[in-house]
Amino acid sequence: MIGACRKLGIVAAFGTLVMAGALGGCSSLNASHVDCNVVKLQTQAGRSDAEIASAIGASVTDVAACHGPEKSGNADSGGQPGPY
Numbered sequence: 001m002i003g004a005c006r007k008l009g010i011v012a013a014f015g016t017l018v019m020a021g022a023l024g025g026c027s028s029l030n031a032s033h034v035d036c037n038v039v040k041l042q043t044q045a046g047r048s049d050a051e052i053a054s055a056i057g058a059s060v061t062d063v064a065a066c067h068g069p070e071k072s073g074n075a076d077s078g079g080q081p082g083p084y
Contacts, residue, residue: 034056034062035056038052039066042055
């Protein structure tokens with residue numbers, strides 16, 4: 001009987017750790033991250049930063065930060081395709 005209770009305690013502790021890890025991972029998905037692709041498309045459609053911020057639930061400052069230079073791709077290529 002003691003062996004069964006011990007195994008149950010181990011399983012319960014493991015389950016608690018898994019749940020704590022899952023909740024910790026979800027907390028990193030907060031609303032402060034703005035998808036700059038969405039901002040770019042909405043800006044091209046003629047919407048203001050305030051309208052975009054209101055629509056996506058972000059601050060105007062976060063939306064305005066997306067207007068900087070594009071950060072994806074290979075910065076060294078100068079926009080030219082590589083040798084293939």
